[in-house]
Amino acid sequence: MERLSTRDAPAQSTGSFPRAASVPELVSYEPATGAEVWRGPVGDVEDVVERARRAAPAWAAQPLSTRMELVRRFANEVRKDAESLATTIARETGKPMWEANAEVESVLVKVEISIRAYAERTAQRKLDSALQGTMAVRHKPHGVLVVLGPFNLPAHLPNAHIIPALIAGNTVIFKPSEKTPGTSELLARCFHRAGISAAIMQVCQGGPAEGQKLVAHDGIDGVLFTGSANIGISINRKLAARPDKLVTLEMSGNNPLVVWDTPKLTDAAALVVQSAFASAGQRCTAARRLIVKDSMYEPLLAEVKALADRIIFGAPFDDPAPFMGPVIDNMAADGLTESFLYLLSHGGRAIKHLVRPDESLPFLSPAIIDVTAMVEKPDVELFGPILQVVRVSDFDEAIAEANATRFGLVAALVGGTPQEYNRFWGSVRAGIVNWNRPTIAPSHAGPVGGTGLSGNHRPTGYYAADYCAYPVASGEMEQPRAVIGVGLK
Numbered sequence: 244m245e246r247l248s249t250r251d252a253p254a255q256s257t258g259s260f261p262r263a264a265s266v267p268e269l270v271s272y273e274p275a276t277g278a279e280v281w282r283g284p285v286g287d288v289e290d291v292v293e294r295a296r297r298a299a300p301a302w303a304a305q306p307l308s309t310r311m312e313l314v315r316r317f318a319n320e321v322r323k324d325a326e327s328l329a330t331t332i333a334r335e336t337g338k339p340m341w342e343a344n345a346e347v348e349s350v351l352v353k354v355e356i357s358i359r360a361y362a363e364r365t366a367q368r369k370l371d372s373a374l375q376g377t378m379a380v381r382h383k384p385h386g387v388l389v390v391l392g393p394f395n396l397p398a399h400l401p402n403a404h405i406i407p408a409l410i411a412g413n414t415v416i417f418k419p420s421e422k423t424p425g426t427s428e429l430l431a432r433c434f435h436r437a438g439i440s441a442a443i444m445q446v447c448q449g450g451p452a453e454g455q456k457l458v459a460h461d462g463i464d465g466v467l468f469t470g471s472a473n474i475g476i477s478i479n480r481k482l483a484a485r486p487d488k489l490v491t492l493e494m495s496g497n498n499p500l501v502v503w504d505t506p507k508l509t510d511a512a513a514l515v516v517q518s519a520f521a522s523a524g525q526r527c528t529a530a531r532r533l534i535v536k537d538s539m540y541e542p543l544l545a546e547v548k549a550l551a552d553r554i555i556f557g558a559p560f561d562d563p564a565p566f567m568g569p570v571i572d573n574m575a576a577d578g579l580t581e582s583f584l585y586l587l588s589h590g591g592r593a594i595k596h597l598v599r600p601d602e603s604l605p606f607l608s609p610a611i612i613d614v615t616a617m618v619e620k621p622d623v624e625l626f627g628p629i630l631q632v633v634r635v636s637d638f639d640e641a642i643a644e645a646n647a648t649r650f651g652l653v654a655a656l657v658g659g660t661p662q663e664y665n666r667f668w669g670s671v672r673a674g675i676v677n678w679n680r681p682t683i684a685p686s687h688a689g690p691v692g693g694t695g696l697s698g699n700h701r702p703t704g705y706y707a708a709d710y711c712a713y714p715v716a717s718g719e720m721e722q723p724r725a726v727i728g729v730g731l732k
Contacts, residue, residue: 267284267285268282269284269285269421269424269449270282271335271422271423273334274337274568274569274571274572274604274605275334275337275557275558275569277603280425281335281428284448285450286418286448286449287447288447288449288453288457288460291445291457292416292457292460292463293462294442294445295415295442295443295445295463296386296387296414298414298440298442299384299387299414302412302414303386303412303413305412307410307412310409310410310412311358311361313409313437313439314354314406314409314410314439315358316437317354318350318351318354320432320434321347321350321433324432324433325344325347327429328430328433329344329347331425331426332426333560334559335394335422335426336395336422336423336568336571337569337570337605338523339564339567339568341564342521342522346396349402350399350402354406356705357407357707359705360407360705361712365382365709365712365714367379367380368380376718376720376721377717378718380715381714381715381717382715383712383715384408384411384413384711384712385413385712386413387413387416388404388408388413388414388415388464388467389415389418389463389466389467390404390405390416390417390418391457391470392404392417392427392470393470393527395527396522397419397420397423400469401417401419401427401430403687403704403707404467404469404491404703404707405417405434405444407708408467408711409439409444411711411712413465413712414444415443416447416463417445418453419446421448421450422571424448427446428448431444431445455481458481463488464489465490465491465710466482466491467489467491468493469494469527471495471624471626472495472696475494475495475696475699476696478490479699490699491701492699492701493691493703494693494696495527495650496527496528496651496652496693497531497624497650498518498529498682499531499533499534499644499648499654500514500532500533500657501641501642501645501656502534502535502536502539502657502658503536503539503638503641503656503658503663504538511658512543512546512549513550514657514681515543515630515657516550518530518681518683519533519609519630520566520628520630522567523607523628524570524627524629528652528682528683528684528685529682530630530655531630532630532631532632532644532648533631533632534632534635534644535633535634535635536638540634544611547611548594548611551611554567554609556568556606556609567609567628568606569604569607570606571605573604575626576604579626579627580599580607583612585621586612587612589619590614591613591614591631592612592616593610593611593612594611594612595609595610595611595612596608596610598610607628610628611629612629612631612632613631613633613634614632615632615634620633620647624650642666645667648695649695650693650695650696650697651672651693651695651696652675652698653675654671654682655676655681655682656678656679659678672694674690674697674698674702675690675693685704688704689706690702690704690706692704
């Protein structure tokens with residue numbers, strides 16, 4: 244059943260290229276065509292960490308206003324490079340251009356959100372007392388933080404860690420997914436042109452080996468990770484004996500979307516399709532399980548299938564624009580195909596079959612399968628366009644089904660009354676709980692994180708400020724003043 248998780252499959256090489264004997268190279272390819280996108284050397288972990296440590300004291304000593312001004316300049320550089328950045332995102336991930344443009348916009352929005360969040364959540368506080376002096380609370384950066392980024396939102400998700408970390412005064416080493424190195428390079432150039440030096444915000448290209456070396460390196464002070472639960476758990480184990488190192492984990496989801504009584508079937512179907520199939524299902528917040536009330540089942544599924552049948556899936560620059568592109572590579576497509584067949588052969592009933600038009604490319608159609616009759620439903624994250632449907636008879640059963648997972652990233656209720664939503668919110672285990680909204684694209688103006696195998700209670704988004712700096716309490720008086728009143732001869 245490990246095949247049912249595909250986010251960590253290694254990149255597929257669709258061509259053969261000579262490599263230098265002395266310096267290992269990294270190459271990324273377009274999922275949609277197999278064409279080469281980017282080629283460059285693998286980073287030197289020791290050199291990168293040493294540079295970050297040397298730069299850390301001076302960067303932390305900069306006034307907060309200076310660091311905030313520099314990240315605003317970064318946003319201006321991203322605006323200048325927006326078209327090139329979006330095109331590279333689309334080529335490396337396979338996502339349509341409209342979606343790549345939306346990701347670039349998210350990178351920009353994150354800057355002002357992070358500035359507001361730092362001012363609100365890490366503000367300096369003082370409590371004065373005439374006799375006891377001042378009790379002050381200020382915040383310090385951790386030092387050198389490693390950001391490990393995923394391929395699915397290769398600019399926005401790492402940036403959600405990088406910006407608050409820089410504002411707080413940390414130096415950052417960004418190790419992107421080996422599948423999207425070109426995007427990370429363009430992002431880094433924007434930082435450097437803004438005046439944030441290549442020692443303060445560095446990119447270390449590489450694969451799993453470089454990621455493991457960075458996590459284990461004595462010279463780093465924390466790891467900010469977004470990706471699969473398997474890798475997140477591995478990082479947690481690696482650093483379990485190092486309580487001095489910060490570990491922030493934003494991981495997988497087996498997310499439930501519950502549809503209850505509503506007259507708005509067309510809107511409900513649109514929310515289901517958006518939640519399940521945006522980014523070809525390659526979002527940690529995607530709806531994996533659709534839980535439906537008996538009386539809603541037939542009319543809702545008819546609407547959902549009709550809408551899914553209309554979805555255009557194709558290459559990023561196709562005209563008309565597709566709703567979704569390919570999955571990241573052929574290995575991911577193979578694994579998802581095998582997973583769909585597993586569900587079929589273990590009691591699942593296909594409502595809409597998974598179709599792969601070209602075996603040499605990782606394009607997959609959206610698929611819907613009823614798994615109500617399965618004795619054991621696999622509790623895994625199928626990182627692709629497969630939606631599993633479960634039919635239930637009452638609201639208690641719907642909540643129990645929603646909670647039948649080790650994960651806890653996002654849950655959503657579509658339809659129902661305010662009282663039912665209150666029950667749902669209070670009973671469902673998830674870090675994000677929505678009502679009549681899709682599961683995807685949570686606002687970074689709030690916390691973004693999960694429970695269980697979806698995170699370690701360090702949400703990103705607006706709350707990233709909480710883990711990028713640590714509070715320091717200080718008792719302060721301008722002159723020493725003390726007496727010992729008891730216990731003296």
